[in-house]
Structure formats: structure tokens, C-alpha cells
Amino acid sequence: MKVTDLDGAVKSSKAPAIARAAAILRLLGKADGPMGLQPIARELGLVPSTCLYVLRTLVGEGLVAFDQPTKRYRLDAGILTLARQYLRSDPFPGVVQSSLDKIASEHGVTALGVQISGLDHIIALAVSESEGNFSLSTRVGSRFPALISATGRCIAAFGAHDPARLRKRFDQLRWDNPPGFNLWKKQVEQARRDGYAIDAGHYIAGVTVLAAPVYTTSATPSHAIVALGLEGVISAAGPDRLGDTLRREAALVSASLGGGPSDG
Amino acid sequence: MKVTDLDGAVKSSKAPAIARAAAILRLLGKADGPMGLQPIARELGLVPSTCLYVLRTLVGEGLVAFDQPTKRYRLDAGILTLARQYLRSDPFPGVVQSSLDKIASEHGVTALGVQISGLDHIIALAVSESEGNFSLSTRVGSRFPALISATGRCIAAFGAHDPARLRKRFDQLRWDNPPGFNLWKKQVEQARRDGYAIDAGHYIAGVTVLAAPVYTTSATPSHAIVALGLEGVISAAGPDRLGDTLRREAALVSASLGGGPSDG
DNA sequence: CCTTGCCATTGCAAATATTGAACGCTATTC
């Protein structure tokens, strides 16, 4: 299906124009270059006239730039202003940064602070990369499916989600080396016991990922601290020690943000 | 008037829900903490029910976060994802960064690459701060009125705008030490001759600002390179040399982005 | 030079989002 869940989002919402606008913004972001009206409308399954009105309004708001001679649209800097305001208002990036720096430098891995958005996806809010050698690079704002990799096992282990929904989401994931659902469930159990989750080459071949949950307000984790490294590097340094560090730092960050620790 | 130009934007548009959504996003960004439905609606002059539907859709899109127990709304990380995509698609920040670093380190000033959005405002897209001592700090995404300070004189000098509109905008500006309109016009003329503009303590007392226009596609400048420093620092180092540097770097950046130089 | 095809744009009818009042609820005040 070419159209994502736009149809559903539009019909179920009482403000469909906004769902369309968001879809257009994401499409323009994904696109390699500026896009014309018709390609946008076709890609999203929108009527061109409606699409035109949406785009014009977005241009008026400074969120989309319009190139008059070529009649092409692209994202504009207004997005940046909102992003800056968001970063000023969310305490998590600032609180987690020092933990990430410590983890990255002491263990030679790339450390991420991510936000968990339900079962949909996770978003990287803070990043720290280890100095030397090769490091796996990610940028703030990157999005990943929620249930994939180590963070996914954390969400499943500590999130108290409906098993049926979990299974449905799980089946949609794309792994380099997919674990069977039963193996995955066992790993989720293991994560629940350990207080952190580990993904050894399933998500990305040759890359080991660890994650520990962070709690802010509710009893289900809202964020996570993640560590990525080449399989060899992490297994040499001892995944257990790294996992313990993650769990400890995650608990510290949880406490800083007023959230209760996991094990009660 | 508490309500900005929302009424105008809503009525003139064929997609008013989007204008409302953008206003809500900006309001949530400006606010000190999470906001309830009613304060948002009151501040923006919206009907609560409409506001509720807009907010729900924004939450569904991951642009706004909703705290169920307190029923409060705030910006969410989805904004960041869009911002990252924007930064990947706009070549200006990458191209201008090395120029800014050079200007900042050689002249001991804070250097900015800004985008010009018509006569409305300018947005900082790239920043470089000088190492030692105190430096004036600004962050990527910051917004300023278009006609203020040195950049404003650049826009007036090289932008080919309607004098009446210019005057109207000028009268709305807030300066620490407002220049009279006639003095300002003379300074604009001077900027046109020099190829760069200078604001000596008018915008912010004790701070000197210089700016030179960058051209990408059209004959009116789309971006600018800006340098800020304490009045004493800049007058000691020689504003002319700094201005010449700005003009030269701006021309280089213009060339890199395929734009024609100013003087033909 | 004419034709063809695609694109952006506009007008009109119909489906639909917006409005304003009413409801239940919580937290505050007397």
C-alpha cells in the first residue's frame, strides 16, 4: 500500500486537514528534493485542489517554502523554530546527556537517549558517540519502529501492552536476522529479569544493541537509554557490565525526572 | 491585541485548521510549561471544542504530547524528526558553516547564517561562536523580526520592497535605541553602497551587529551572514575589515548556492 | 507551426468540520 495510514488518520480525525498537513510535511522531508503539487497529491492519495490549499496555508505559516518559478515545495525553516522550542521545553535531553557521554566514552559505544511513542516508534532525542575508531552514527530526530531491536524488547518487557497488539506489530518489523516470535518472547522475559534488553545482530547484522527503560510519570517507560556497538567490540568489553551501566544510568535519569524505578 | 494575526490567517485561508494548528504549536513552544485545553483556546481566541479536535489530531501525529492524568498538552518529539529532515534538505547550513567558523575565530565574534522570510522575520540556521571570553549566544532556530538590526538594513537595501510596506513594518519594531526613520534610511543607503550593513547599539545596547546579503535563486537576498559582538570588541578590531570579510564570504556562499552576486 | 500531454489553478455542488450550548466531573471556596 502506497498510502500509509493517512486514510485512517484523516477519516478518524475531526480535523483531517491537519492530518493531511502532517503527511505532506513528512513526505517533503523524506523526498530527495523539492516536489510539485501533483506528485505530492498522487503520493498521498489527495485531491490536487485540496493539496494546493493545504500547501498554501503551510507556506503562509512558514513551515513550507514555495519556489515561485518552478512551483515546487520543500520544508522551510519554521520547522526549526518549533524544534528549538521543543528542545527548550523537554528536560530529558539535558538530563540524559551526561549519562550518554559517560557510557559512550567508557565503553566505546554510541549512546542514545530515545523517547518511546506508544507502540508506534521511538525518536532519538540525544546522542553521544565514542571518540576513536569507527562509530555507528545517528542523529537527533531519527525515528525507528518501536518494537525493533533492544528498545523494542524493553517496551514489550516493561510496557504492559496487549499481547495481541504486540504480536501484530511484531509481524510488521523488518530485521536483518529476524528472531522467531517465541525466541523474541524469551528474550523479552530475560530483559524483564535483567532490567535491560539486548539485541545481538538481529536488527542490524554485526551490530549489538542494548537498552534500559527510563520512567518519568507513568508506570510504563516513556524513554530509554540505548547503546550500540559493533558485535565484536561489545562482546569483548562484556555486555553484562554495559547492561548494568545502562540500567544504573537509566534509574538515575528516571529519578532526576521524578519517575519511579522499575523494580518495586 | 492578544490574538496575533490568527484571525486573518484563518479567514483568508482555505485550510483554517492548519493555521490554527500552527498557532497552537507556536503557543505551546512559547509557553513555560504544559498547557490545558482552555488556556490554549482562550489565548488564541479559539472555540474550546475546535481546539480540542485540533489538539487530538496533533497528538495523533506525534507533534504534541498529551499528559493523561493532568490533561495538559506540550510539544512532542515529532517536531524534531521534521526538523532533522529539513536540515538534511537545505544546503545552506552546511555551506555556510565553514565561513561562520572562520569569521568567528578570526574576529572574535558570534557569526550567524540566517534565512530571510520576506518582511516577516529571519531565522538562524547556523551558528558559530568565538572561543574565548564572553560571547553573545544564539541558537539555531531563533527568530527575529525581519527589519531589525543590521540584517534589516540589508533586507531594505537589497530587497526591492515597497517603501510603504517597509515603513509600516519599521514602525512596529522594538529597539533599545530606536533610530529615526530618516537616519535609518541613510544607513540603508550606506549599506547599499558598502555591500554590508551595520547596527551600532541600536538593536541591543552595547552590541554591534553587521550583516551581508546572500543570494540563492532570485535577485533579492534569501539569506544573510551576520556577525555580532560587544561594541568595544568590534570597534577595536575595525568594523570595516569585518564588514569586508562578511561581504566576501557572503559572495562565496552565494556562488556556492548558484545565486548571482549583488552588484551587477 | 500545430498538437499533445501534463501541470497548476478555479468554480460549484455536496459532504463535512466548526460552532455554541449543554453535560458530567474535579477541585476549590465558603
Add this chain to the structure above:
DNA sequence: GAATAGCGTTCAATATTTGCAATGGCAAGG
């Protein structure tokens, strides 16, 4: 402890946006 005030939410009528078809303009191709 009761009443009140404010909040978030729902519902039905209406003004509005949406969707479709037609228009005009541009560029490529014959």
C-alpha cells in the same frame, strides 16, 4: 460539608471546506 466555578468533553445545526470537472498555460514532440 455543600456549593460553586472551571475544566474537558459531547452533540446537533450550520457555515465551510472538500472533491470533482473544467480551464488556461507551459513544454515536449511531431
